[in-house]
Amino acid sequence: MTTVEQNLRPIATTRPKFSWDSGVQWLVVIVTALLVAFPAWPIILQSFMSKPLYEENRAFTFDNYTNLLGNARFWDVLVYTAAFAVATTIIAVIIGIVLAVIINRTNIPLRNLYSNLVTIPYYVSPLVLAFAWMQMYGPQGFGTILVRTLKLPIWQLYSFGGIVIVSAMYYIPYTFLYATSSLALADPQLESAARIGGASPFRTIWSVTIPLLRPAITYSALLTLVSSFELLSIPLVLGNSVGIDTLATYLYVIGVVGVNKDQGAVAAVAVLVVILVTGLVYMQSKLVSLERRFVTVGGKATRPKAIDLGGWKGIVSLFVGLYVLLGIILPLGCIVLTSFVPFLSPFMNPLKMLTLENYQGIFGSPAYRQSVVNSINISIFAAAIGIVFMAVAALIAYRSTFKYRNAVKYMALYPRAFPGIIVGIGFLWAFLLVPGLGSLRNTIIAISIAFIMRYLPLGFSAVSPAVLQVSDELDRAGRVAGATWLGTIRHILLPILKPALVSGYILLAISFLKEYSTALFLVAEGSRVIGTTMLELWKQGGAEPVAALSTIQMAITAVLIIGARKLMGVKLHE
Amino acid sequence: MNNDLIIEGLTKQFVTSNSVAIADVNITVKEGTFTTLLGPSGCGKSTTLNCVAGLEQPTAGSIRVGDFVMTDTARDLILPPEQRHLGMVFQSYALWPHMKVFDNVAFALKLQKRPSDEIKQRVQESLALVGLEELADRYPFQLSGGQQQRVALARAVVSRPKVLLLDEPLSNLDAKIRESARIWLRGLQQQLGITTVYVTHDQSEAFAMSDMIAVMSMGKLQQYAPPEEIYERPANRFVAEFIGVTSFITGILQNVDGKKATLKLASGELLNIRKENKSDYVWKEGEQTAVAIRSERVEVLTEGASERENTVKAQITTRTYLGSKWQYTVETSGGSLRLESTDAIQGDSLFMYLPPDSIILLAG
Ligand SMILES: Nc1ncnc2c1ncn2[C@@H]1O[C@H](COP(=O)(O)OP(=O)(O)O)[C@@H](O)[C@H]1O
Ligand SMILES: [Mg+2]
Numbered sequence: 001m002t003t004v005e006q007n008l009r010p011i012a013t014t015r016p017k018f019s020w021d022s023g024v025q026w027l028v029v030i031v032t033a034l035l036v037a038f039p040a041w042p043i044i045l046q047s048f049m050s051k052p053l054y055e056e057n058r059a060f061t062f063d064n065y066t067n068l069l070g071n072a073r074f075w076d077v078l079v080y081t082a083a084f085a086v087a088t089t090i091i092a093v094i095i096g097i098v099l100a101v102i103i104n105r106t107n108i109p110l111r112n113l114y115s116n117l118v119t120i121p122y123y124v125s126p127l128v129l130a131f132a133w134m135q136m137y138g139p140q141g142f143g144t145i146l147v148r149t150l151k152l153p154i155w156q157l158y159s160f161g162g163i164v165i166v167s168a169m170y171y172i173p174y175t176f177l178y179a180t181s182s183l184a185l186a187d188p189q190l191e192s193a194a195r196i197g198g199a200s201p202f203r204t205i206w207s208v209t210i211p212l213l214r215p216a217i218t219y220s221a222l223l224t225l226v227s228s229f230e231l232l233s234i235p236l237v238l239g240n241s242v243g244i245d246t247l248a249t250y251l252y253v254i255g256v257v258g259v260n261k262d263q264g265a266v267a268a269v270a271v272l273v274v275i276l277v278t279g280l281v282y283m284q285s286k287l288v289s290l291e292r293r294f295v296t297v298g299g300k301a302t303r304p305k306a307i308d309l310g311g312w313k314g315i316v317s318l319f320v321g322l323y324v325l326l327g328i329i330l331p332l333g334c335i336v337l338t339s340f341v342p343f344l345s346p347f348m349n350p351l352k353m354l355t356l357e358n359y360q361g362i363f364g365s366p367a368y369r370q371s372v373v374n375s376i377n378i379s380i381f382a383a384a385i386g387i388v389f390m391a392v393a394a395l396i397a398y399r400s401t402f403k404y405r406n407a408v409k410y411m412a413l414y415p416r417a418f419p420g421i422i423v424g425i426g427f428l429w430a431f432l433l434v435p436g437l438g439s440l441r442n443t444i445i446a447i448s449i450a451f452i453m454r455y456l457p458l459g460f461s462a463v464s465p466a467v468l469q470v471s472d473e474l475d476r477a478g479r480v481a482g483a484t485w486l487g488t489i490r491h492i493l494l495p496i497l498k499p500a501l502v503s504g505y506i507l508l509a510i511s512f513l514k515e516y517s518t519a520l521f522l523v524a525e526g527s528r529v530i531g532t533t534m535l536e537l538w539k540q541g542g543a544e545p546v547a548a549l550s551t552i553q554m555a556i557t558a559v560l561i562i563g564a565r566k567l568m569g570v571k572l573h574e
Numbered sequence: 575m576n577n578d579l580i581i582e583g584l585t586k587q588f589v590t591s592n593s594v595a596i597a598d599v600n601i602t603v604k605e606g607t608f609t610t611l612l613g614p615s616g617c618g619k620s621t622t623l624n625c626v627a628g629l630e631q632p633t634a635g636s637i638r639v640g641d642f643v644m645t646d647t648a649r650d651l652i653l654p655p656e657q658r659h660l661g662m663v664f665q666s667y668a669l670w671p672h673m674k675v676f677d678n679v680a681f682a683l684k685l686q687k688r689p690s691d692e693i694k695q696r697v698q699e700s701l702a703l704v705g706l707e708e709l710a711d712r713y714p715f716q717l718s719g720g721q722q723q724r725v726a727l728a729r730a731v732v733s734r735p736k737v738l739l740l741d742e743p744l745s746n747l748d749a750k751i752r753e754s755a756r757i758w759l760r761g762l763q764q765q766l767g768i769t770t771v772y773v774t775h776d777q778s779e780a781f782a783m784s785d786m787i788a789v790m791s792m793g794k795l796q797q798y799a800p801p802e803e804i805y806e807r808p809a810n811r812f813v814a815e816f817i818g819v820t821s822f823i824t825g826i827l828q829n830v831d832g833k834k835a836t837l838k839l840a841s842g843e844l845l846n847i848r849k850e851n852k853s854d855y856v857w858k859e860g861e862q863t864a865v866a867i868r869s870e871r872v873e874v875l876t877e878g879a880s881e882r883e884n885t886v887k888a889q890i891t892t893r894t895y896l897g898s899k900w901q902y903t904v905e906t907s908g909g910s911l912r913l914e915s916t917d918a919i920q921g922d923s924l925f926m927y928l929p930p931d932s933i934i935l936l937a938g
Contacts, residue, residue, distance in 0.1 A: 019654075021654075401631065471666055471668065473664040473665070473666050473668035474668050474670060474671075476627075476629050476655075476662075476664065476668065477662065477664060477668040477670070477729075478670075478681075479628070479629065479654070479655035479656050480627055480628075480629070480655050480656075480658075480660055480661070480662040480730075480739075481656075481681050481682040481685065481729070481733075482656045482659075482682045482685045482686065482733070483656055483681075483685055484654070484656050485654075487656070487685065491681070492670055495672045496670070496671065496672055
């Protein structure tokens with residue numbers, strides 16, 4: 001008989017005073033609170049001040065708000081933005097759902113190829129997409145000129161409709177991806193039952209498949225609405241020359257490029273936008289939790305049987321192919337080609353003019369080269385720090401007994417309500433106002449902090465589902481075996497969560513590479529990133545260097561995605 | 575020094591719910607004995623066990639092993655789980671999927687920074703104890719359910735804890751292995767002499783393994799006693815109904831005399847009953863009363879020996895063939911009863927004998 005070892009521990013009499021566990025938990029809650037509050041306070045303060053914050057004898061006032069609300073231009077912009085966001089959302093969601101159903105549930109030819117190609121815009125910066133469409137379908141675009149010489153009717157890309165279509169192109173993959181993962185969970189027997197009951201393929205899709213997608217539709221519609229509401233790049237690039245403004249471009253114009261910058265007005269617009277977006281985000285979370293009730297049983301291991309479209313399948317495949325070709329491949333191909341020629345024209349064979357001089361131009365200029373290096377560094381290092389921080393925040397929220405775990409969750413998700421451009425304004429003012437921090441603007445530290453804050457919700461929501469999927473008995477077993485909370489995270493949870501962390505990291509790295517709106521205000525001499533340089537070059541009118549930078553950005557993104565897949569077997573989406 | 579596990583006044587109220595999960599639970603588990611927390615799902619068994627493990631923080635109460643105090647809300651003391659030196663086996667076994675069997679078992683020893691040859695030796699000992707020394711290099715997903723359960727046990731005892739906690743560890747096993755696992759687990763516990771608290775909702779498990787059973791319902795401890803006592807002398811109506819197959823007969827108390835009385839049924843039939851020493855029921859002459867009867871103890875009389883004492887006539891309402899025996903539902907003038915017999919009884923009615931000491935008068 002084995003005797004039980006004597007317990008030699010002294011009798012504990014009081015609660016331990018300090019532990020690393022609660023130290024780390026407090027640190028994360030405080031840092032999260034600071035990250036969210038830091039850019040918010042100068043904006044709120046400024047919106048009630050008669051003069052810029054750095055000036056003496058400023059006074060408390062409501063004038064900024066009363067002036068703004070009395071400004072007809074502001075109301076025009078607001079209405080225009082709302083119309084733009086709604087139109088974009090409707091188009092993006094309809095096309096996204098149709099594509100998801102066709103590609104995932106029918107037997108059209110080439111569906112596997114399409115399922116990869118339609119998600120491309122998800123990984124491309126909207127700025128690049130705007131330039132690509134401009135190069136292809138703009139007034140001087142390759143495609144436009146080609147069509148014009150053929151004497152066919154011509155379109156105007158620099159218009160409400162043009163902006164809506166390009167923005168919809170950018171958001172379609174969001175709906176597509178949500179609907180796809182939703183379809184993967186839905187029970188395919190429901191469709192089989194409808195077919196056996198005598199329904200035609202289209203009837204089955206309409207009355208069984210689409211209703212199953214209701215939660216995905218609600219979710220992606222609200223996501224698209226919120227994001228397009230604050231979208232800067234596409235309206236800016238396509239609408240600027242014809243005087244079209246949305247709230248984001250309006251802020252950009254009065255705050256960055258305007259002649260006499262009225263900081264009070266900028267702050268007031270920012271506060272109103274944040275309040276509006278907060279309302280939308282709140283609505284989103286309420287509706288989504290309501291819709292969860294409609295989700296059907298999940299986790300079917302069998303691969304669903306495709307719905308047979310019969311004679312229609314060729315035609316449907318052709319339409320999807322045209323969409324991919326005209327909407328994605330040609331514009332992006334066009335911008336890649338542009339980057340390798342002195343200028344692109346349908347009247348000259350581009351293959352005879354191939355050159356690297358655009359790239360030499362970029363890499364020859366220290367400032368431009370630095371922006372590429374900065375972007376790469378931010379993607380690699382800031383995203384790594386960011387994902388670890390966000391993972392620990394998610395573990396505190398869902399896997400600890402910490403008193404303020406719910407606060408961590410709400411604070412980490414709250415930046416969804418901050419458009420990038422406003423995050424940038426807030427951080428800029430905060431860095432300028434706090435003595436000693438101003439010099440950070442010249443390094444990538446300031447921009448990295450702002451990016452991490454802006455993408456807290458993304459990283460947090462990328463890691464959370466994986467955390468919730470791991471049975472909590474695994475960490476409980478770790479605690480009982482003698483590991484502290486941190487020890488359990490280190491030895492048990494992090495190794496198990498590694499795939500989710502890697503894919504979250506790649507997602508964050510790509511987002512950091514794409515991000516430009518947060519950097520617009522914050523950027524300084526030493527902290528340029530690809531996106532800000534692209535806008536700078538665009539303002540100078542250089543289509544070819546812009547194309548070269550766009551191509552560089554897409555190439556780095558491709559390396560990240562392919563590297564993640566090949567080296568670590570990680571897919572960014574199921 | 576004795577190392578009894580003493581739970582006093584344990585109460586837990588979850589912030590998110592408005593009823594208490596457990597209320598004022600008092601249990602003493604003598605050193606080296608096996609106690610089972612038994613009760614229907616949701617009655618607070620896991621909550622109690624988790625409070626002992628330190629995985630939940632009770633609202634009130636104290637928990638100690640000998641004089642090692644782990645929880646004492648009066649002193650604002652709640653040790654985190656890692657400082658309690660307990661072993662625990664979970665319902666899902668909770669083997670860490672990224673570690674081999676060896677590393678799963680070695681984890682606690684590695685955290686204690688033991689020398690590597692000691693770790694190796696003790697892990698081998700533990701695995702040998704559960705008969706799995708051959709499988710040290712496998713990953714958990716390469717094991718059967720029964721093997722996983724045994725690894726979980728090896729992992730729980732490797733650091734020689736003074737108390738072993740098990741939360742429904744057999745409920746995920748096939749019915750066939752479950753019975754042998756029961757015997758095996760009890761044997762192991764006796765071999766190690768480890769103080770054990772076991773949670774289950776399965777009464778046959780509880781009776782087969784335990785020195786003491788704590789019956790719980792709706793967050794309250796209903797009775798804490800050895801298995802025989804739980805069965806023979808349930809403390810209240812809940813325990814009587816929950817354990818075994820119990821029926822109730824209603825009649826009027828007569829001839830109350832200290833420890834004996836007679837129950838008169840509506841038909842005029844008389845039943846002699848005895849009072850349990852422990853029952854705090856107050857006898858009252860002429861009172862309408864329900865008494866509990868264990869179905870297994872009812873004897874069916876094949877010949878009409880209606881002259882015998884405590885014999886009651888009943889109409890058969892349903893009969894069910896269970897393979898080894900028959901089960902009948904019968905109607906008496908005091909209510910309906912379930913009873914079992916190896917005989918297939920012909921006809922619509924029967925006589926049955928209710929032994930006086932199988933009739934239990936219950937408070938509550
Ligand atoms: N984390 C929790 N939050 C709120 N209520 C809980 C939680 N865990 C358990 N409960 C409630 O406490 C009661 C007891 O639960 P539990 O101890 O798990 O029961 P058992 O293990 O006996 O099935 C149940 O009513 C359950 O709903
Ligand atoms: Mg339980």
